[in-house]
Amino acid sequence: MSETTAKVRKSLARRYRQEKRFQAYGILSIGVGLLALLILFTDIIGKGHSAFFEHYIQLEISLDPDVLGVDDASDDEQLNYANFGGVIKEALRERFPGVDDRQQQRQLYALVSSGASYNLRDELKADPSLLGGTRELWLLADDDVDLYLKTPERKRPDARLDDQQKQWIEDLEAAGETDKRFNASFFSHGDSREPELAGIGSAIVGSFFTMIVTLCLSFPIGVAAAIYLEEFAPRNKFTDFIEVNINNLAAVPSIIFGLLGLAIFINLFGLPRSVPLLGGLVLTLMTLPTIIITSRAAIKTVPPSVREGALALGASKMQVVLHHVLPLALPGMLTGSIIGMAQALGETAPLLLIGMVAFIVDIPGGPTDPATVLPVQIYLWADSPEQSFVAMTSAAIMVLLAFLITMNTLAVVLRKRLERRW
Amino acid sequence: MKFQMKATLVGAAAAVALASAPATAIARDTISIVGSSTVYPFATTVAERFGRGGNPTPKIESTGSGGGMKLFCQGIGTDNPDITNASRRMKSSEFEMCQKNGVKEITEVVIGYDGIVIANSVKGEKIDLSKRDIFLALGKEVPDPKGGEKLVPNPYKTWNEVNSDLPNTKIEVLGPPPTSGTRDAFNELAIEGGCKTFDWIAAIKDEDKSKYKSICRSIREDGAYVEAGENDNLIVQKLGSNPQALGVFGYSFLDQNRGKVQAATIEGVEPRMETIASGDYPVSRSLFFYVKKAHVGVVPGIEGYVKEFTSERAWGPDGYLVDKGMIPLPDDMRAKMAKQAQGLKSMTGKEL
Numbered sequence: 001m002s003e004t005t006a007k008v009r010k011s012l013a014r015r016y017r018q019e020k021r022f023q024a025y026g027i028l029s030i031g032v033g034l035l036a037l038l039i040l041f042t043d044i045i046g047k048g049h050s051a052f053f054e055h056y057i058q059l060e061i062s063l064d065p066d067v068l069g070v071d072d073a074s075d076d077e078q079l080n081y082a083n084f085g086g087v088i089k090e091a092l093r094e095r096f097p098g099v100d101d102r103q104q105q106r107q108l109y110a111l112v113s114s115g116a117s118y119n120l121r122d123e124l125k126a127d128p129s130l131l132g133g134t135r136e137l138w139l140l141a142d143d144d145v146d147l148y149l150k151t152p153e154r155k156r157p158d159a160r161l162d163d164q165q166k167q168w169i170e171d172l173e174a175a176g177e178t179d180k181r182f183n184a185s186f187f188s189h190g191d192s193r194e195p196e197l198a199g200i201g202s203a204i205v206g207s208f209f210t211m212i213v214t215l216c217l218s219f220p221i222g223v224a225a226a227i228y229l230e231e232f233a234p235r236n237k238f239t240d241f242i243e244v245n246i247n248n249l250a251a252v253p254s255i256i257f258g259l260l261g262l263a264i265f266i267n268l269f270g271l272p273r274s275v276p277l278l279g280g281l282v283l284t285l286m287t288l289p290t291i292i293i294t295s296r297a298a299i300k301t302v303p304p305s306v307r308e309g310a311l312a313l314g315a316s317k318m319q320v321v322l323h324h325v326l327p328l329a330l331p332g333m334l335t336g337s338i339i340g341m342a343q344a345l346g347e348t349a350p351l352l353l354i355g356m357v358a359f360i361v362d363i364p365g366g367p368t369d370p371a372t373v374l375p376v377q378i379y380l381w382a383d384s385p386e387q388s389f390v391a392m393t394s395a396a397i398m399v400l401l402a403f404l405i406t407m408n409t410l411a412v413v414l415r416k417r418l419e420r421r422w
Numbered sequence: 423m424k425f426q427m428k429a430t431l432v433g434a435a436a437a438v439a440l441a442s443a444p445a446t447a448i449a450r451d452t453i454s455i456v457g458s459s460t461v462y463p464f465a466t467t468v469a470e471r472f473g474r475g476g477n478p479t480p481k482i483e484s485t486g487s488g489g490g491m492k493l494f495c496q497g498i499g500t501d502n503p504d505i506t507n508a509s510r511r512m513k514s515s516e517f518e519m520c521q522k523n524g525v526k527e528i529t530e531v532v533i534g535y536d537g538i539v540i541a542n543s544v545k546g547e548k549i550d551l552s553k554r555d556i557f558l559a560l561g562k563e564v565p566d567p568k569g570g571e572k573l574v575p576n577p578y579k580t581w582n583e584v585n586s587d588l589p590n591t592k593i594e595v596l597g598p599p600p601t602s603g604t605r606d607a608f609n610e611l612a613i614e615g616g617c618k619t620f621d622w623i624a625a626i627k628d629e630d631k632s633k634y635k636s637i638c639r640s641i642r643e644d645g646a647y648v649e650a651g652e653n654d655n656l657i658v659q660k661l662g663s664n665p666q667a668l669g670v671f672g673y674s675f676l677d678q679n680r681g682k683v684q685a686a687t688i689e690g691v692e693p694r695m696e697t698i699a700s701g702d703y704p705v706s707r708s709l710f711f712y713v714k715k716a717h718v719g720v721v722p723g724i725e726g727y728v729k730e731f732t733s734e735r736a737w738g739p740d741g742y743l744v745d746k747g748m749i750p751l752p753d754d755m756r757a758k759m760a761k762q763a764q765g766l767k768s769m770t771g772k773e774l
Contacts, residue, residue: 080475080476106740110745114742118474158681158682159681160678160679160680160681190479191466192470193463193466193467193470193746194470266501270501272450272500272501273454273483273501274454274481274483355456355483357483357484358481358482358483358484359462359465359466359469359481359482359483359484360479360481361469361470361473361479362452362473362478362479370452370454370481380484382653382655383459383484383653383654383655384463384655385463385654385655385672385674385675385677385678385679385747386678387678387679389655390655
């Protein structure tokens with residue numbers, strides 16, 4: 001055995017150990033990442049899952065024309081001003097007789113959501129023959145009642161209800177007159193001050209319009225800029241300067257784009273505040289660098305031989321780009337755009353400054369109606385005093401995450417499917 | 423040729439998209455409201471009810487009182503908001519800014535009160551504080567505990583060093599950052615309130631106002647006061663996990679979290695709806711909104727919104743705003759205010 005071999009043999013065990021340690025560090029880092037993800041998901045899902053359900057209370061409602069002040073149930077005008085609240089209060093008094101004190105009656109009326117009267121109105125509108133009859137109806141419970149029914153037995157004493165109210169609810173529960181149902185209004189309603197009525201419907205529609213505007217502007221502009229810079233632009237100081245600037249812009253904090261939007265689009269062009277058109281323009285500015293950079297990278301991966309082959313067969317420069325380079329680079333460009341869009345979808349900071357942090361109840365009908373977006377809705381709910389909003393916040397985060405995961409998966413699938421290797 | 427056509431089409435589409443963007447001041451049919459985050463929960467409740475009555479629901483942005491004033495006073499015209507909410511009165515400088523920008527006629531409406539509470543977890547001990555205790559515990563510079571008319575950097579570490587009746591626990595207070603209106607009010611009412619109980623400090627006010635302000639409105643920065651962000655919910659949550667800490671936040675958060683936190687009494691007064699409304703509870707402030715009269719009749723529904731806000735079913739003692747934690751005005755003042763608001767009485771600027 002030579003001296004060198006002996007030396008190597010001696011250090012071999014140490015080198016193996018070193019390698020093992022090195023691998024262990026890697027596994028550990030991944031473990032930390034996964035653990036953080038796990039904690040995040042358990043926390044959000046643990047808090048948020050209950051918001052997908054809400055409780056209803058069954059009451060026997062007599063739709064008395066005198067109390068309602070309605071003589072023709074097909075007349076919308078009359079229904080809009082009808083006293084549905086009065087009918088519900090009467091039903092509650094009948095269910096729990098002997099509550100005469102005014103203060104106590106108020107507590108009793110608080111069991112049913114203030115939105116229940118609107119449900120009742122819609123029901124009567126749908127079937128005018130109900131007028132004058134008596135029916136068992138399920139009415140939406142107030143958020144405090146809903147929260148109480150959702151809390152496990154042992155934690156119930158802490159609830160924000162007085163003992164009398166707890167007694168009533170437990171009565172209803174024991175009689176099977178409460179029901180837990182899927183919270184469909186969470187997806188269809190706009191924001192509301194009453195947690196049981198609030199939903200992410202208007203925020204989703206707002207996000208949709210904002211994303212459409214962003215996509216329609218940033219994709220064509222980004223791709224056109226990338227093609228020009230890669231295929232046509234001369235290499236000189238000026239294009240270098242542009243390249244450096246684009247890379248810098250990609251690293252600028254997003255709130256700066258909000259300030260820019262405020263200064264240019266609102267103050268200079270006079271666009272209205274809080275509309276998806278404006279949000280889309282600002283987010284376009286933010287995503288453009290990402291799209292340009294990924295598109296340029298995609299164009300670079302197309303081998304020069306493809307271009308040279310086309311040129312050799314007599315294609316013009318533009319034909320080379322449109323027939324050969326663009327189709328081959330498109331998958332990469334799409335992936336980049338989807339990732340850019342996903343970033344824009346989760347963005348709040350620039351929108352703070354252009355008035356999209358707003359209370360929006362009505363679902364926007366177009367890109368020029370006041371709107372808010374999903375992450376902003378989450379921000380607003382996280383700051384609301386009512387306890388039920390804690391669950392709603394987490395539920396909205398779950399919806400946002402679902403959208404983001406879908407978009408990112410789409411990007412991965414597209415890349416895997418369409419990618420070509422040379 | 424085909425491709426040139428395509429390229430031209432793409433170009434044209436982009437041009438159309440860009441050209442349609444800078445459309446000037448689009449007429450509005452929804453009321454635009456900005457301002458205080460403290461008034462936001464109340465204003466949104468009113469807006470929602472107003473919207474259910476068949477009107478477009480007003481759009482409300484939570485910009486903070488100061489930010490709201492700035493937007494409100496920017497000028498007349500539908501790109502500017504119609505109403506701004508505030509958790510403090512309009513300053514005379516802001517009124518002048520409004521006047522300068524053509525916002526001449528403004529109606530001021532006082533809507534109710536908000537108490538600022540100091541609370542801890544229900545797991546902790548309930549305590550009673552005086553304003554002087556609060557100043558001594560949280561002021562940046564306090565009178566020398568050894569006596570004499572000298573200021574020293576706040577030396578107190580535990581509550582019973584401040585006042586021997588208080589428990590022997592570390593001073594740890596979670597509260598809002600300086601950008602918040604709640605913090606402004608807390609500084610002014612609680613810290614300054616306790617500060618001027620020292621006669622020799624109060625005497626400085628006449629000599630050197632800015633020195634007095636810097637003594638009486640500064641909060642210590644050595645870690646005893648923790649800025650917990652604008653989010654009051656976060657403070658409530660943190661109190662739950664740390665029974666020794668105290669938190670500073672608005673009354674509506676106390677009201678909604680009764681099972682989790684308890685309020686400290688201040689000068690022996692418990693923060694309750696009645697004590698705040700009567701002014702017995704020392705740390706309370708008025709809430710306002712301001713209406714731009716020039717927009718009434720231009721943007722539909724402003725009068726209706728004001729009417730809804732100032733109706734008994736909204737701001738009365740049994741109204742729905744009370745359920746949200748707002749503290750109503752006394753009966754006679756409410757009647758007077760409602761008349762003023764619905765008649766859209768303009769401010770003169772002298773009242774500020």
